[in-house]
Amino acid sequence: MWVRAVWLGLRASAGGRRGFSSKADPQGSRRVTAELIEHLERLALVDFGSQEAVARLEKAIAFADRLRAVDTDGVEPMESVLEDRCLYLRSDNVVEGNCAEELLQNSHRVVEEYFVAPPGMCCPKWLNRLSHSKLRMQ
Amino acid sequence: MLGRTLREVSAALKQGQVTPTELCQRCLSLIKKTKFLNAYITVSEEVALKQAAESEKRYKKGHSLGDLDGIPVAVKDNFSTAGIETTCASNMLKGYVPPYNATVVQKLLDQGALLMGKTNLDEFAMGSGSTDGIFGPVKNPWSYSKQYREKRKQKSHGENEDSNWLITGGSSGGSAAAVSAFTCFAALGSDTGGSTRNPAAHCGVVGLKPSYGLVSRHGLIPLVNSMDVPGILTRCVDDAAIVLGILAGHDPKDSTTIQDPVKPFALPTLTDVSKLCIGIPKEYLTPELSSEVQSLWSKAANLFESEGAKVIEVSLPHTSYSIVCYHVLCTSEVASNMARFDGLEYGHRCDIDVSTEAMYAATRREGFNDVVRGRILSGNFFLLKENYENYFVKAQKVRRLIARDFVNVFNSGVDVLLTPTTLSEAIPHTEFIREDNRTRSAQDDLFTQAVNMAGLPAVSVPMALSSQGLPVGLQFIGRAFCDQQLLTVAKWFEKRVQFPVIQLQELMDDCSSIFENEKLASVSLK
Numbered sequence: 001m002w003v004r005a006v007w008l009g010l011r012a013s014a015g016g017r018r019g020f021s022s023k024a025d026p027q028g029s030r031r032v033t034a035e036l037i038e039h040l041e042r043l044a045l046v047d048f049g050s051q052e053a054v055a056r057l058e059k060a061i062a063f064a065d066r067l068r069a070v071d072t073d074g075v076e077p078m079e080s081v082l083e084d085r086c087l088y089l090r091s092d093n094v095v096e097g098n099c100a101e102e103l104l105q106n107s108h109r110v111v112e113e114y115f116v117a118p119p120g121m122c123c124p125k126w127l128n129r130l131s132h133s134k135l136r137m138q
Numbered sequence: 139m140l141g142r143t144l145r146e147v148s149a150a151l152k153q154g155q156v157t158p159t160e161l162c163q164r165c166l167s168l169i170k171k172t173k174f175l176n177a178y179i180t181v182s183e184e185v186a187l188k189q190a191a192e193s194e195k196r197y198k199k200g201h202s203l204g205d206l207d208g209i210p211v212a213v214k215d216n217f218s219t220a221g222i223e224t225t226c227a228s229n230m231l232k233g234y235v236p237p238y239n240a241t242v243v244q245k246l247l248d249q250g251a252l253l254m255g256k257t258n259l260d261e262f263a264m265g266s267g268s269t270d271g272i273f274g275p276v277k278n279p280w281s282y283s284k285q286y287r288e289k290r291k292q293k294s295h296g297e298n299e300d301s302n303w304l305i306t307g308g309s310s311g312g313s314a315a316a317v318s319a320f321t322c323f324a325a326l327g328s329d330t331g332g333s334t335r336n337p338a339a340h341c342g343v344v345g346l347k348p349s350y351g352l353v354s355r356h357g358l359i360p361l362v363n364s365m366d367v368p369g370i371l372t373r374c375v376d377d378a379a380i381v382l383g384i385l386a387g388h389d390p391k392d393s394t395t396i397q398d399p400v401k402p403f404a405l406p407t408l409t410d411v412s413k414l415c416i417g418i419p420k421e422y423l424t425p426e427l428s429s430e431v432q433s434l435w436s437k438a439a440n441l442f443e444s445e446g447a448k449v450i451e452v453s454l455p456h457t458s459y460s461i462v463c464y465h466v467l468c469t470s471e472v473a474s475n476m477a478r479f480d481g482l483e484y485g486h487r488c489d490i491d492v493s494t495e496a497m498y499a500a501t502r503r504e505g506f507n508d509v510v511r512g513r514i515l516s517g518n519f520f521l522l523k524e525n526y527e528n529y530f531v532k533a534q535k536v537r538r539l540i541a542r543d544f545v546n547v548f549n550s551g552v553d554v555l556l557t558p559t560t561l562s563e564a565i566p567h568t569e570f571i572r573e574d575n576r577t578r579s580a581q582d583d584l585f586t587q588a589v590n591m592a593g594l595p596a597v598s599v600p601m602a603l604s605s606q607g608l609p610v611g612l613q614f615i616g617r618a619f620c621d622q623q624l625l626t627v628a629k630w631f632e633k634r635v636q637f638p639v640i641q642l643q644e645l646m647d648d649c650s651s652i653f654e655n656e657k658l659a660s661v662s663l664k
Contacts, residue, residue: 036519044473044518045480045498046511053512060469060516060576066462067532070539077534078541080364080394081593081618082351088393102237106484115482120494 032058140164140320141639144377147323148205151197158197158208162190162252165210169254169321175277177315179215181255182222186210189252196250205380207250212316212325215256216263217243217368218357222253226359227271228261230479230486230505240357241389242326242368249384254322257312260575261507263328263361264472266336266582267570268311270509276311278304278341278564279319284641285607304564304608307340307582309333310369314341317371318640324381327369330361331464331579332559332586334369335598339559339611342600342640344632346370346378349619350593351396353382354389362471363394365590375599375629379405382621396619403622408630412446417552421457422585428562430604435558438601438612441634442556452552454543459536460588461580466520466533467591472510473517479505509575541592548617554627555615557585559598563608585613595621597628600637609637 032054040057041047048054100113109116139147139156150156169181193208202208213219216226218236225231239247247253260270269275280286281303306315310327314337317325327334329347338345346369353368360366368385372378383402389395418439423432443449481487481501488500506514520529547555560582570578589596595618598611614631616624 039522040515040518041499043522044514045495046502046506046514047499048515049503049508049511053508053515056512056574056576057515057519060465060512061519063462063580064466064520064529064533067459067466067529067536070456070459070532070536072532072535072539075535075538077531078538079534081541081591082394082396085351085396088388088390088395088397090390090393099237103483106234106237107482108487117482117494118491118497 143374144323144380151208158190158193162186165321172319175315176274177276177312178255179258179273180223182253186252186254193250203250209251210254210322211251212254212257212322214259214310214313214327216359219243226262227259227273229272234485241354242385245385257316260309262510263309264509265308265575266579267305268308276306276315278306279315280608284643289607302566305567305570307337311337313371314338317343325371327371329367329369330365331583331590335559335586338598340564342609344372344375344378345598347596348621349595352386354392354395356391360475362468375632379625405626405629408626414447415551415553416442416447416449417452417555419454420451421454422557426561431558431610434601434610452547456539456543460540463533463536464587466529469513469517470520470530472513476514537591544592557613559611559613563604563610589615594618595624599628599632601635
């Protein structure tokens with residue numbers, strides 16, 4: 001993942017990451033491509049870290065594929081077991097709060113009453129390629 | 139005194155036979171002696187003693203708060219406790235001190251319970267062994283029991299006694315071990331796929347998973363919002379009912395709690411089971427089930443039948459798909475729930491300052507272990523636009539079919555289902571770690587997770603010792619919100635089977651005084 005390039009120093013060459021893909025599964029289930037890996041890492045902001053992790057994902061997918069055998073025609077998805085009941089909504093009254101100091105104490109980097117984050121959109125390769133172009137289109 | 143039930147100790151406290159401070163100190167001393175079990179992550183000694191002193195004042199004035207006043211309890215480390223570190227056994231939350239109490243914790247404290255500490259678990263409650271947290275695995279107290287050791291001596295000689303210790307099961311293993319080793323009278327666990335019932339069965343204690351919506355999840359660091367439930371671990375069914383009575387009820391801070399009024403209840407003593415119908419789901423008879431557990435399950439069914447209950451075979455046709463369905467829904471919700479850990483407002487934060495994305499990614503890499511990361515990535519896969527219908531929505535549909543299976547069975551006149559809780563008794567750690575976390579979870583959650591998908595109440599009750607001298611528990615599943623009926627049946631069963639008390643030699647040698655008091659004048663129960 002590009003993050004490692006920043007704080008570990010680039011270990012593998014650009015082609016090294018392509019080692020993290022899988023052979024086509026003889027049963028025809030999803031092949032985990034390098035593209036998919038990169039995509040998932042970007043969405044999850046969690047990296048695979050090893051070939052083993054990729055293998056585990058493949059097993060997880062193969063496992064989940066067993067659901068295809070179930071006939072779900074005409075079945076509605078179930079989101080909650082309490083779907084027959086009304087969700088409780090509180091009345092719109094302020095009953096608690098004023099705890100900024102307590103909450104700020106848990107953060108590592110704070111300035112006055114702000115949580116401090118590093119700047120966003122700091123031009124990593126993939127971000128430039130994809131996100132900026134999408135933003136420009138909007 | 140430590141081996142008594144909640145009601146007995148509560149009566150003893152009221153009568154002045156023991157004080158909360160004495161009780162607290164004995165438990166603290168036992169916690170220190172059983173440190174090798176690694177059941178506790180944080181022992182809140184000062185807090186507990188302070189609470190004990192306050193409880194003592196109340197008892198002196200005759201104003202005790204109730205059955206839990208002055209009673210030592212423990213809480214799994216994924217419940218927020220104000221002022222006490224809450225880690226979820228993860229680097230991500232190491233050092234995190236919540237500014238508030240989870241609702242269930244607050245309820246216990248409001249009743250005067252003494253908080254002994256936070257118990258160990260699998261990282262973020264993901265696992266079925268309590269082996270995958272950053273503070274190390276939890277050891278099953280039964281590994282050191284006389285019952286187990288005697289059976290082992292017959293088989294092998296001169297083996298290092300400690301090298302082959304057994305797992306507690308998970309993910310609430312610390313809570314189960316804490317209760318099993320007498321260091322507290324009740325402990326809170328969490329149950330998403332069996333995480334309270336599984337370790338309860340392996341540690342020979344009662345593990346209750348209440349109906350979804352009965353107990354507030356506010357303050358329970360969430361794993362799967364649609365399935366998580368706070369679980370209760372105790373040494374007997376009556377105690378579990380007492381704790382449930384205190385914890386149940388609508389919470390304005392958790393909109394998924396039902397609004398029906400709930401009152402604490404006393405469990406009736408069932409004498410006549412002739413009107414009871416017990417269902418035995420045939421799909422739960424799998425080849426992986428150990429023959430010993432199978433025979434105990436049979437024995438239990440026969441017990442009900444011989445006493446006049448109607449025992450019938452029922453079918454839950456989608457059982458074989460429930461673990462797959464759970465796997466998809468769980469990882470998907472996890473992917474969403476773990477997104478909150480970005481290092482900004484709380485928890486671990488890495489040193490990178492280049493950009494937010496870099497900071498988030500490195501923080502999460504440093505904070506989560508492989509299991510958590512694996513589930514996040516799997517979950518994100520299932521939630522991709524191109525996969526959403528085929529995996530996530532499909533799993534939701536299968537969930538409905540599974541929930542419907544249960545409804546159909548209960549509608550046909552069955553009151554309670556009887557199933558095994560686990561495939562076998564507790565196994566040695568060395569054997570457990572041969573397979574990875576996901577495989578183990580898929581195997582071990584077999585009998586327990588369908589219940590979470592349907593939101594039903596279930597309880598694991600220890601039945602008997604295996605041929606190796608280890609506990610085997612059986613599971614009862616009830617109708618939604620019929621927790622009281624479920625526990626009534628469980629209590630009847632518990633009384634009939636008379637599960638033996640664990641004989642912990644290490645402790646008996648050092649703390650004979652604890653058990654000697656058992657022989658003193660009996661306590662009058664009012």
